[in-house]
Amino acid sequence: MHMPLEDSLGMNLLAANQYQAEHNREHFEAWQLLALNVMSSPGAGKTALLERSLPQLAQALSMAVLEGDMTTQLDAQRLEAVGIPVVPITTGRSCHLDAAMVAGGLKLLKERLNPQSLDLLWVENVGNLVCPAEFEVGEHFKVALLSVTEGDDKPLKYPLMFRQADVVLITKIDLLPYLPVELKCIRHNILSVNPQATVIEVSAITGEGIDAWHQWIHSACKAALTLALARA
Numbered sequence: 001m002h003m004p005l006e007d008s009l010g011m012n013l014l015a016a017n018q019y020q021a022e023h024n025r026e027h028f029e030a031w032q033l034l035a036l037n038v039m040s041s042p043g044a045g046k047t048a049l050l051e052r053s054l055p056q057l058a059q060a061l062s063m064a065v066l067e068g069d070m071t072t073q074l075d076a077q078r079l080e081a082v083g084i085p086v087v088p089i090t091t092g093r094s095c096h097l098d099a100a101m102v103a104g105g106l107k108l109l110k111e112r113l114n115p116q117s118l119d120l121l122w123v124e125n126v127g128n129l130v131c132p133a134e135f136e137v138g139e140h141f142k143v144a145l146l147s148v149t150e151g152d153d154k155p156l157k158y159p160l161m162f163r164q165a166d167v168v169l170i171t172k173i174d175l176l177p178y179l180p181v182e183l184k185c186i187r188h189n190i191l192s193v194n195p196q197a198t199v200i201e202v203s204a205i206t207g208e209g210i211d212a213w214h215q216w217i218h219s220a221c222k223a224a225l226t227l228a229l230a231r232a
């Protein structure tokens with residue numbers, strides 16, 4: 001059977017990415033380091049969530065961030081201000097991080113610290129609800145954010161992101177009183193494309209739901225450690 005050229009190129013690209021992603025994951029496991037890939041459309045609140053969460057999580061976990069952005073280092077600067085080591089990855093024309101870019105980020109991170117001293121590596125992906133879902137970077141879990149201002153239909157219109165997510169955070173719930181949107185409808189649409197997803201409602205402004213989110217992170221760390229020990 002003949003595959004159209006663009007399809008076979010696309011397949012090769014994804015296969016090469018997958019190969020590099022597995023390589024990254026081998027490093028994470030050797031370092032006993034949990035890697036989380038945080039994805040959403042632009043402005044859903046990825047950086048704000050990290051700004052809210054990292055100071056509290058830092059009391060128990062040693063962390064670093066790989067910060068993907070197309071042009072600026074603005075998000076990296078916001079997170080450096082929180083006191084967590086951040087490596088900016090400028091993707092240029094690419095609307096997503098890929099595994100090779102993350103490998104490059106890891107190399108820079110290793111110049112600054114010993115990755116074995118870390119418990120948790122955050123990867124904030126480029127704001128985009130489509131492409132980041134196609135490119136694994138070696139993460140253990142995918143975290144997708146959907147803000148209430150985006151409308152309840154987004155899980156149905158962009159299903160891959162929500163189908164692949166291990167946890168979906170419905171963000172900016174402090175804005176619900178001002179919007180013609182039903183939380184239960186957003187939740188229903190997420191679960192209709194991914195019945196296994198853990199769904200947590202949060203506000204980075206008021207802190208509502210943040211404890212439940214942190215509990216999820218601590219159980220993800222335990223799950224990754226158990227898996228690493230079982231493989232060792």
Ligand SMILES: Nc1nc2c(ncn2[C@@H]2O[C@H](COP(=O)(O)OP(=O)(O)OP(=O)(O)O)[C@@H](O)[C@H]2O)c(=O)[nH]1
Binds near residue numbers: 040045128172173
């Ligand atoms: N009301 C409200 N605003 C929020 C919340 N979280 C984020 N915001 C605001 O939403 C805007 C975008 O937040 P960011 O954290 O920059 O979003 P992001 O997903 O990191 O954006 P990109 O990295 O550009 O894709 C900012 O003005 C935030 O202050 C929230 O929980 N409630």
Ligand SMILES: [Mg+2]
Binds near residue numbers: 047124
């Ligand atoms: Mg951001």
